[in-house]
Structure formats: C-alpha cells, structure tokens
Amino acid sequence: MHPDLKEGRSFPDITLPDHAGATRTLSELTRDHPTLLHFYRGWWCPKEQAFLRGLVALQDEMEVAYTLIVTVSVDAPETAAAFRAGIGARWAFLSDKDRSIQDRLELREATDPIHKPFLPTSFTLYPDLTIHSIYNGYWFWGRPTNEEVRRDMRAISRSVRPDWVPDPFRP
Numbered sequence: 001m002h003p004d005l006k007e008g009r010s011f012p013d014i015t016l017p018d019h020a021g022a023t024r025t026l027s028e029l030t031r032d033h034p035t036l037l038h039f040y041r042g043w044w045c046p047k048e049q050a051f052l053r054g055l056v057a058l059q060d061e062m063e064v065a066y067t068l069i070v071t072v073s074v075d076a077p078e079t080a081a082a083f084r085a086g087i088g089a090r091w092a093f094l095s096d097k098d099r100s101i102q103d104r105l106e107l108r109e110a111t112d113p114i115h116k117p118f119l120p121t122s123f124t125l126y127p128d129l130t131i132h133s134i135y136n137g138y139w140f141w142g143r144p145t146n147e148e149v150r151r152d153m154r155a156i157s158r159s160v161r162p163d164w165v166p167d168p169f170r171p
Contacts (some may be wrong), residue, residue, distance in 0.1 A: 001105070001106055001107060001119070001134075001136075002104070002105050002106040002107075002123065003039050003089040005105065005123075005129050005134065006132065006134075007125070007132065007133060007134060008130065008131065009129070009130070010091075010128070010130055010131070011026070011037070011123060011125055011129045012026075012104070012105070012129075013027045013129060013135065014027050014072075014094075014101050016072065016079075016091065016094040016095060016096055016101060017077050017094065017095050018077065018092050018094055018095070019077055019080040019081035019084050019093040020077065020081065021077045021096075022117050023077060023150050024092060024094065026070065026129065027129060027146070028128060029036075029070050029092050030068055030070070030125065030129070031052065031068070033067055033068050033127055034066075034067045034068070034125065034126060034127060034152075034153050034157055034160065035067065035068040035069070035070055035124070035125045035127075035151075036055070036062075036067070036068070036069045036070070036123075036124055036125075036144075036153070037070050037071075037072070037120040037122065037123045037124075037125055038052075038055070038070070038072070038120075038123075038137075039070045039072045039073070039102075039105075039107055039119065039121045039122075040052065040071055040072070040073045040117075040118060040120055041076050041080060041109065041112075041115075041117035041118060041120055042073050042079075042117050043073070043080070043083035044117070045080070045117070047120070047137075047140050048120065049087070049145050050140070051120075051137070051140070052071070052089065053087055054088055054146055055069055055089070055146075055149075056087050056088050056089050056144075058146045058149060058150075059090055059091065060092075061150070062149075063090075064114040064154070065153060065157065066080065066157075067153045067156075067157065068091060069089075069091040070091060070092050070149060071091065071092070071094065072093075072094040072095075072096055072101065073093070073094075073095065073096070073117070073118060074095070074096055074097055074099055074100070074116065074118060075095060075119055075171065076095055076097045077095045077097075078101065079095075079099075080093040080094075080095050081093070085129065087139055092096055096118075099116060102116075102118055107119045107121055108118070109138070117159055119136070120134065120136075120137035120138060120142075120143065121134065121136055121137060122134070122137060122144050123135075124144070124149070124152035124153065124156065125156075126156050126159070126160060127156075127160055132152055132155065132156050133148075133152050135148075138170070165171055
C-alpha cells in the first residue's frame with residue numbers, strides 16, 4: 001500500500017469508469033457523504049462474494065443514513081455490472097481494468113501475478129475524502145464487519161453533521 005494512505009490523510013480523488021461505463025470521480029460519487037470504499041479482487045473470488053453480500057444486507061441502512069458504498073476492482077465495467085446486478089447491489093462499482101489506480105495506490109495483491117487483482121482493502125472516508133479507518137482484507141477476518149462499518153459511519157457522521165445530537169436526553 002502506498003505510504004500516503006494512512007488514517008487522517010486525504011485519499012486521492014480517483015477517476016474511473018463505473019459499471020455502466022460512465023467516467024466518475026470519487027468526490028462526485030461521495031457527494032459530501034461518509035463513504036465505505038472497498039477495493040476487491042474480482043467477481044470470481046468467494047471471499048469477495050461473501051463480503052459484498054454482507055454489504056448488500058447493509059445497503060438499506062447506509063442509504064437512509066446518508067452514507068455510501070463505492071467498490072473498485074480490475075473487472076471490466078460489463079463484468080462489474082453483471083456482478084453488481086447478481087448480488088443486488090445499488091452502489092457504484094468502478095473499473096480499473098488497466099490497473100492505473102492499482103499501481104498508483106500500490107494495492108496489487110502479490111500472491112496472484114497472473115490475474116493481478118487488487119489487495120482487498122477497505123477505507124472509511126470522511127466527506128472530504130480524509131481516511132478515517134483502513135482495513136486490510138487479504139485474510140477475510142481483516143475486513144470490516146457490518147458493525148465496524150456502522151461504528152465508523154456513526155463516528156464520521158457525528159463529526160461532520162452540524163445537527164447531530166448523540167443523546168437528546170443528556171444535558
């Protein structure tokens with residue numbers, strides 16, 4: 001992982017095609033909302049399928065809480081679109097099929113030199129793309145649980161929402 005990718009630092013505003021082929025920037029997708037950004041190996045990985053199905057179960061909560069999910073892989077847009085539809089996801093799937101972002105961020109998984117997938121990594125981001133937390137998901141248990149995503153989104157939301165009232169009964 002690139003040494004600049006650390007908690008408290010700004011995540012780069014990457015530009016990639018989405019699952020429909022439209023060019024998107026990360027800042028455009030986040031639209032000033034706390035975001036879970038997940039780099040995944042590809043549609044074919046059973047670990048990714050299990051993790052992303054868990055996020056699908058969380059997506060209703062994420063949407064009503066004004067928080068977002070964005071995923072990135074080396075899959076082509078049409079492959080990402082099919083995978084997205086197949087698991088029932090409604091968030092943006094970005095394609096880095098030429099691996100330019102992967103190289104820039106130094107997020108290539110070293111154990112698969114043939115397919116050259118992303119190192120499964122999750123970032124929780126503030127609306128200005130500052131990194132709140134980083135999860136290394138090379139081993140499945142290194143990925144954030146839905147409860148950890150909720151915890152991070154709660155902490156970020158509390159710090160950026162001027163009308164946040166954590167406990168209306170406390171003076």
